[in-house]
Amino acid sequence: DTGVSQDPRHKITKRGQNVTFRCDPISEHNRLYWYRQTLGQGPEFLTYFQNEAQLEKSRLLSDRFSAERPKGSFSTLEIQRTEQGDSAMYLCASSLKVAGDTGELFFGEGSRLTVL
């Protein structure tokens, strides 16, 4: 399978614990995005990388959230001191930036977080 893969698919944790999600993009893609989707809502942009550089962060990304893409390949999203409001599906997407790109993103199946 050469699509975007995310791990773990499901995570249940207690409030106050730290969690980390991993995303492996399509191998030739240089852009990687994180989105958050809550029940009944469309995905909301969190942050994106071009290669290893984090170029934009949403105001939704509080200081408890940190994302990295150390070698420009896989990425991790860490949430520290989780809160019940962090319960959501965390989606990763990747794309290949070319001249005149039109924003087609390829999404993974998501990592569902439940904070008790």
Next chain:
Amino acid sequence: AQSVTQLDSHVSVSEGTPVLLRCNYSSSYSPSLFWYVQHPNKGLQLLLKYTSAATLVKGINGFEAEFKKSETSFHLTKPSAHMSDAAEYFCVVSPLLIYNQGGKLIFGQGTELSVKP
């Protein structure tokens, strides 16, 4: 600011009948518009995209959408629904590229399509 509004949170049709999922956009500039589909336990998949070429856009699985600037609409249609079309559909806008170098997408709230046998 750019945004999309999906006018129906849920649409139910019978198999073999037409599908219409409505979307209005708001953008100060010429946007790129997309429809994505999300099947249960599957990743979001691009159905079709509009990028200022032809106003009638054909996508996968028989879906198409028409960009109407005068109505600021980008409705998704399919002549005949199939059971496998049951899913969540998202209308998405990507603002003008020079203001959006990251290719960030702004999603609508989604429309759940049910298909009855």
